[in-house]
Amino acid sequence: MIMRLLTDGIGEVDLRDIGVYRSRGGYQAVEKALRRMTPQEVAAEVNTANLRGRGGAGFPAGRKWSFLPNDGRPRYLCVNGDESEPGSFNNRMLVEDNPHLLVEGVICSSYAIGANFAVIYLRGEFYEGAAIMNRAVAQATEAGYLGEHILGSDYSLHIVVHRGAGAYICGEESALLESIEGKRGHPRVKPPFPAVAGLYASPTVVNNVETLCCVPSIVNNGGAWFAGIGSPKSPGTKICSISGHVRRPGNYELVMGTPLRELVEEHAGGIRDGHRLKMILPAGASSAAMTPDQLDTPLDFDAMAAAGSMLGSAGLIVCDETTCAVKVALIGESFYAHESCGKCTPCREGTKWVEKVLARLEGGQGQPEDVDLLKSLVGEIGGGKCLCPLGDFAVTYLGSALRLFEDEFIAHAHGHTCSHAAEVLSA
Numbered sequence: 001m002i003m004r005l006l007t008d009g010i011g012e013v014d015l016r017d018i019g020v021y022r023s024r025g026g027y028q029a030v031e032k033a034l035r036r037m038t039p040q041e042v043a044a045e046v047n048t049a050n051l052r053g054r055g056g057a058g059f060p061a062g063r064k065w066s067f068l069p070n071d072g073r074p075r076y077l078c079v080n081g082d083e084s085e086p087g088s089f090n091n092r093m094l095v096e097d098n099p100h101l102l103v104e105g106v107i108c109s110s111y112a113i114g115a116n117f118a119v120i121y122l123r124g125e126f127y128e129g130a131a132i133m134n135r136a137v138a139q140a141t142e143a144g145y146l147g148e149h150i151l152g153s154d155y156s157l158h159i160v161v162h163r164g165a166g167a168y169i170c171g172e173e174s175a176l177l178e179s180i181e182g183k184r185g186h187p188r189v190k191p192p193f194p195a196v197a198g199l200y201a202s203p204t205v206v207n208n209v210e211t212l213c214c215v216p217s218i219v220n221n222g223g224a225w226f227a228g229i230g231s232p233k234s235p236g237t238k239i240c241s242i243s244g245h246v247r248r249p250g251n252y253e254l255v256m257g258t259p260l261r262e263l264v265e266e267h268a269g270g271i272r273d274g275h276r277l278k279m280i281l282p283a284g285a286s287s288a289a290m291t292p293d294q295l296d297t298p299l300d301f302d303a304m305a306a307a308g309s310m311l312g313s314a315g316l317i318v319c320d321e322t323t324c325a326v327k328v329a330l331i332g333e334s335f336y337a338h339e340s341c342g343k344c345t346p347c348r349e350g351t352k353w354v355e356k357v358l359a360r361l362e363g364g365q366g367q368p369e370d371v372d373l374l375k376s377l378v379g380e381i382g383g384g385k386c387l388c389p390l391g392d393f394a395v396t397y398l399g400s401a402l403r404l405f406e407d408e409f410i411a412h413a414h415g416h417t418c419s420h421a422a423e424v425l426s427a
């Protein structure tokens with residue numbers, strides 16, 4: 001079911017204008033939090049809401065905030081707007097079309113955790129998004145929602161918008177912190193986690209854009225209200241980005257727990273004319289493929305994991321029967337081979353090796369032993385052997401495709417051709 005909590009007004013009015021945003025109830029959460037609530041009360045509402053991180057892992061935001069040590073060091077909030085997962089474009093829409101909602105979420109969340117400095121980190125390619133965010137921050141400062149003594153209170157907050165340089169790995173939270181500090185975007189060894197030693201070695205919360213955009217409605221309506229929306233264990237809404245072979249690709253904000261079928265067949269208009277669904281990569285290139293018999297899976301963190309895949313940041317890539325499973329693997333692996341930061345051997349060497357094997361399969365030079373070789377490489381690279389999850393991401397789809405569409409890989413290896421293409425052409 002569609003529920004426009006974060007996307008309300010997008011495409012209808014210009015929410016980039018602070019006057020328009022305020023005329024629709026914008027910044028009331030800031031007024032309420034700073035005038036009538038303590039930081040602990042705001043954090044308690046977010047805890048009650050059971051707001052789970054929208055950046056991929058679904059970790060409860062309130063719990064993450066509670067890990068910050070109380071030792072007098074400054075605290076920071078870093079907003080993860082790196083959004084580089086192929087297939088995901090929901091953060092971009094929020095940044096470009098509802099920037100004040102993010103600013104409002106950052107103010108309420110920073111107040112709750114006691115941070116006086118926040119960074120909105122945007123992927124390098126979000127040139128326009130960064131300009132829009134900077135304008136929103138300037139408007140909010142002029143209106144008295146940012147800066148010193150916000151709304152006459154004791155609380156002060158400054159926001160800096162920081163653009164990355166276009167690296168997927170900078171979406172990993174510790175690489176993101178390195179990048180803000182001006183270093184190469186390499187993941188840090190954990191522990192210590194950012195809550196203990198994050199930005200400039202101080203206690204830091206890293207949350208996704210969409211996660212923080214949920215906070216104003218939680219402050220306005222209460223955590224219990226939010227917890228009552230959608231799946232009990234994954235409450236709230238999720239903006240699903242859907243692309244590929246559907247009639248109406250785009251972003252759809254759905255109540256958590258909405259069946260995958262409703263998104264694909266109803267909102268996205270179903271598979272393009274004359275074709276049938278082959279598979280869905282529900283969390284972009286780094287997720288295990290799902291098949292048509294899994295269309296009744298509810299779109300929430302736990303149900304998608306139980307179905308053998310993940311909700312992630314809900315960047316769904318839909319493929320019809322004309323799609324070659326081996327080619328999808330090759331495209332994904334080339335991406336990961338390029339984006340690997342090179343710090344660990346299985347990821348640095350393995351992704352390039354897998355890419356080479358897939359390229360020769362696709363190029364008609366496959367060897368009969370290539371399928372077993374790929375299977376063993378999936379095991380050597382994945383399964384938590386690397387410093388950060390990119391190593392696992394790099395072989396998750398491939399592992400699922402080798403299970404679900406093994407015949408296609410075998411045909412490539414033995415027939416030195418894409419049997420799949422031949423089948424589609426002759427149909």
Ligand SMILES: Cc1cc2nc3c(=O)[nH]c(=O)nc-3n(C[C@H](O)[C@H](O)[C@H](O)COP(=O)(O)O)c2cc1C
Pocket residue numbers: 052053054055056057058059061080081082083084085168169170171172173174206207208209211212388389390
């Ligand atoms: C390779 C890699 C890329 C990631 N990219 C993003 C990203 O673009 N945006 C994001 O919010 N989280 C991303 N994450 C997850 C972050 O490390 C982190 O868990 C998240 O920002 C926490 O926010 P949340 O709890 O609000 O979801 C990525 C993780 C990995 C390993």
Ligand code: SF4
Pocket residue numbers: 169187339340341342343344345347348386387388389390391
């Ligand atoms: S898994 Fe890959 S991206 Fe992550 S730290 Fe290791 S080499 Fe870098």
